[in-house]
Amino acid sequence: MAECHRLTFESCRSRHTLTWSHRALATSSGGNVRAVAAGRIEKLWRQFFSDPSQWWDCRPEKVNSNYPDFKHKHTQDALWLVHRKNPTWVRAQLAAMAPGTVQLDMFSWNRRLARYVKAGQHEKTIELYQEMQQKGMSPDNFTFVPVLNACASLRALEAGRKVHEEIIQSGCEADVFVGNSLVDMYSKCGSIEDACKVFNNMPSRDVVTWNAMILGHVKCGQGQKALELFHQMQQKGVQPTPATLIGVLNACASMFALQEGRCTHEQIIESGWESDVFVGSSLVDMYAKCGSMEDAERVFNKMLSRNVVTWTTMILGYVKCGQGSKALELFQQMQQEGVQSDPVMFVGVLNACASIVALEEGRHAHEQIIQSGYESVAVVGNSLIDMYAKCGSIEDAKRVFNKLPSRDVVSWNVMIFGHVKYGQRAKSTGIISTNARGRCTASSIDFSGSAECMCKCSCT
């Protein structure tokens, strides 16, 4: 604030907010914007600041975003600026606006909610929403979107249903954004039935509505329904976006529908989204999952821009069809091209090493993982154990296992599988009794069963 105090009127005028506030003020006082001289504007500002009742735009209609008020730092700056001769007065006015004294308006609440969601702080979003309700604010359509988003990320179905009720109460159901967020929330929380219900009742839909529905159906294993929705959408003349095409390609992949996938590929070329990295990577993935590595290669080689996901898709595709050495070649090529690696990519590489029993390459990848700092990532740790176990180096597997910061069911299963497969029964007995958490003791396990059976046993 002390710095603002030192600003001159001219230096501050160049700021957009202030300029537009001037303009709004000038307009609201009945003057021609262009005709109002700088001196006149400054006079208006002075009048404005001398009357604190004007500080908050309390008009019932939508808040005029051009109208200056003290929610904005720029406007606060202006306060210092205009009353720079009387800092005591300014300080008193600002103190009067301290939290708790002045009620935040809807815009500020909604902006805070949106920021929390963007930062991935979903619990905080919900807390803020509750706080807002306690303070007697009635949420609007801009409030519900981030709140539903948080519920979706937390997979909080019950909380989401409660928000849905509040949406109905507030009369925001008809808003397309709110409807889209509801569809997304329900499908992410695993209730595709509710998502369909919302969808069917929506008075207006847009491409995002369709996308949310298509992706929701794919994620819950209803690929056929997703394709039907895509056809319906096209019949209504809605143009697909990358999210649509990704959903449709995922649907094809989930059903191993190569023919349908090829048709979608043609449509993608027609639509011009072919050069989109997300769409391209999904195409590669679709072909790989449908068992046509030739097509995947063709798409991959033609892609104008690729990223780590694209490369990982190819690597995992090769592993899956039993071409582990090709996967490792691709990994080398990727490094030569200077593509930044990430944890999932290393999972692919470790899978490749495991599939062709390439211990040396596996060790080398391990070194790189340590260098990149990914060794503490759960999936990477588990893949390392798996790779070492499958390559026959139980000692290395054990070393990684003991160093894991947290062990999940997969860590234990991979470890047990490794021990059993390589004939060290006694050690796997020990592991299971440690893992059991009182549910499953070593004596209750039939070690004459297959390794797979024991893996299941450790899960229960």
Place this chain on the structure above:
DNA sequence: ATAGGGTTAG
């Protein structure tokens, strides 16, 4: 033109 919101690949 002038504050804020939704879907998206391994």
